[in-house]
Amino acid sequence: MAGAALRVESLAADLGAIVGARHVLTRHSTLLAYESDALPGYHKRPRLAVFPGTQEELVSVVRRLAADGVPFVARGAGTGLSGGALADDTVLIGVQRLRRIINIDADARTATVEPGVVNATLTRAAAAFHLHYAPDPSSQAACTLGGNVAENAGGPHCLKYGVTLNHVLRATVVLPDGELVTLDRGDHGGYDLLGAFVGSEGCFGIAVELTLKLTPNPEAIITMLADFTSVAEAADATSRIIAAGIVPAALELMDQATIRAVEESVYAAGYPVDAAAVLLIEVDGPRAGLDADADAVTAICSAAGARDVKRATDAAARERLWQGRKKAFGAMGRVAPHLVVQDAVVPRTQLAELLGDIASIGARHGVRVCNVFHAGDGNLHPNIPYDADDADESARVHAAMQEIMERCIAAGGTITGEHGVGLDKLPYMERLFTADTLDAMCTLRETFDPARRANPGKVVPLRSCREWQGLPALRGGLAG
Secondary structure, three states: OHHHHHHHHHHHHHHHHHHOHHHEEOOHHHHHHHOOOOOOOOOOOOOEEEOOOOHHHHHHHHHHHHHHOOOEEEEOOOOOOOOOOOOOOOEEEEOOOOOOEEEEEOOOOEEEEOOOOEHHHHHHHHHHHOEEOOOOOOOOOOOEHHHHHHHOOOOOOHHHHOOHHHHEEEEEEEOOOOOEEEEOOOOOOOOOHHHHHOOOOOOOOEEEEEEEEOEEOOOEEEEEEEEEOOHHHHHHHHHHHHHOOOOOOEEEEEEHHHHHHHHOOOOOOOOOOOOOEEEEEEEEEOOOOHHHHHHHHHHHHHHHOOOEEEEOOOHHHHHHHHHHHHOHHHHHHHOOOEEEEOOOEOOHHHHHHHHHHHHHHHHHHOOOOEEEEEHHHOEOOEEEEEOOOOHHHHHHHHHHHHHHHHHHHHOOOEOOOOOOOOOOOHHHHHHHOOHHHHHHHHHHHHHHOOOOOEOOOOOOOHHHOHHHOOOOOOOOOOOO
16 A cells, blocks of 8 residues: 555646646545536546647546556546536546637637537537537536537437537547547548547547537527427427427426426526426528527427427527526536436437336336437436435335337437446346447547557446456556
């Protein structure tokens, strides 16, 4: 133990010489804030945390760790929902000080940014040019663009505009061995290495600089709220809207449990609390013809059983409707101190049946399931508020969530649409993928990180990698 302490002390001193001593944390009390992300069920405390303030410092930190073979985990704002940015007794590299918007090119409709820039900050900066950054996770007021790239984050408006992958044009990346490379789409020959990097959950290296696509602001926006007396009717309306050839900018579903949580919170949006479900629907684009799209959506919802379809009358009313949806996860903090949220994607045509099954699973296990999700692309977010300190309730919650995930897989779905695998979904990887597919994932990972030092223990179970079977797991290079 004495040797380990000396080694950490020496490493901390070297890192402090790079970033400044006050930007290196080693005391247990100062590391408490970094032992979980926004999914509170997992706790892993880093041995130390380091926070570079410039791109050059970030590269130097990674090279210093590479010199001793020390694993690391990159972290932005910690808003992830899969336990993916947790460092287990090793080094955490925080990028939140790297928050420069380096350039906005209005003519090219691009922005060049550092990884610690907050998502919503970029849109505010682009507003002067009548542009915005389209991917809009619910955590966009806090989440960082580097983290969005790592998780291939989505958001309500990704139904029409695409997820993060569709908006990243180039990335300068420091690989785990300290090499600095620029990744692109391979448009001029070669592999799409950028496509491989986006969504790699920090396992391939750390983005130092990103060039992102900006989107022109639509000429007009119409936001509607349709309320239903059954969840099945709302799900049916979702399928009918897409089948009609209408692609809304956003199409979100919230059930009654979620509606009540929102309306009892400071984020109250005026949702009808007696509705079994509501659809928040937005169409945007040229003003000409947009009313016709909104009228068609209204007619489809009414035919599917909607009691009412209201339109936001102004920007303030629209903002209020969206506040309720974006803050729904936060509102559930009033229901219970802890929350489990999942992220399965299922065929849209099976939404009604699956939501009924999810309700039955929750009832059978005696837990409360709150659904709020991207209905337009079948990206479910079943949430269960609970008290993690109650062992019996905690066991029932996790049994219910496992059964829900198994049901989604059986329906032809997959285990994540935007939150990532991280730690939380590791148990499902071997259920979803063949051994050969998992081994191919390991091979790709080793192309970027042969020693598997970047975010170790995440995404692919170590036992799935043939050449790693039987080898001891990395413990951080900090042991005595």
